[in-house]
Amino acid sequence: MQVNNNATSSIFNQVQEKQDTLFEKLASGKKVNDATGGAAAQQIIDRLTSEVEGSRQAVNNVYDGISLAQVAEGGLSSVNDDVNRIRELTLQSENGILNDGDRQALQSEISQLQDNISQTIEQTNFAGKPLLSQDGALSFQVGASASNSLDIETQDYANRLSGVLAIDLTAGTSVNDALVAADEAIEIVGGAQSELGATQNALQSTARNLTQGTVNTAEARSRVQDLDYAQASSQQAANSIQSQAALTVQAQANQQQGAVLALLS
Known part of the structure; x- marks a missing residue:
């Protein structure tokens, strides 16, 4: 029995x-370690995790965009300083007491400044991407959807500033033409700097919003998972x-x- x-x-x-x-x-x-601990809860956790990871990558992209804009703006700031100095030297050359040797000395400094501008244009890059030496755009994904992208334009400033780069007061360039070329260059560079500044402000705002959204999503996941x-x-x-x-x-x-x-x- x-x-x-x-x-x-x-x-x-x-x-x-x-x-x-x-x-x-x-x-x-964790309250839920896998689908056996609650399939519906695990699906929610997986979705929220995907959103958090996507948002974190978007934040990284945004800060890369900010850094790129800062590098480009720094290069343009250097160019702007050199162009302003060229304009100042051009005005100095219109002094009746100067002789040919004095004007040659002024042109020598102008030529050095032109070389500096060309070097800055060629060497300003970010992660190997030229920022001032070719026309184009660099795209950054700054959100979860495909539509959340932002383009930062690049331009060929050697071409756009060709007038100021060709100034030679000892070889036929008139003071008036030199001043016009310098003023055009200052306007071009100043406009580009303003655009880059606006881009940085927009990206910084996007970074703040993304960061807060990431925190909120992570907290929601924590309530389900932790x-x-x-x-x-x-x-x-x-x-x-x-x-x-x-x-x-x-x-x-x-x-x-x-x-x-x-x-x-």
């Missing part, structure tokens, strides 16, 4: 399984008591089974 204590064993197994689940959650710090340690620890303690009680009941059942079998044998 066999005495069945399957009900007691089933209760013990259920309690032990719950205890194992609590240990796993406490070890990982474990309440105090609550879980309390559940674990209660479950441990249940486990011990179930173990005791099972032991008693085994003893009773042995006694019954002894009487019947």
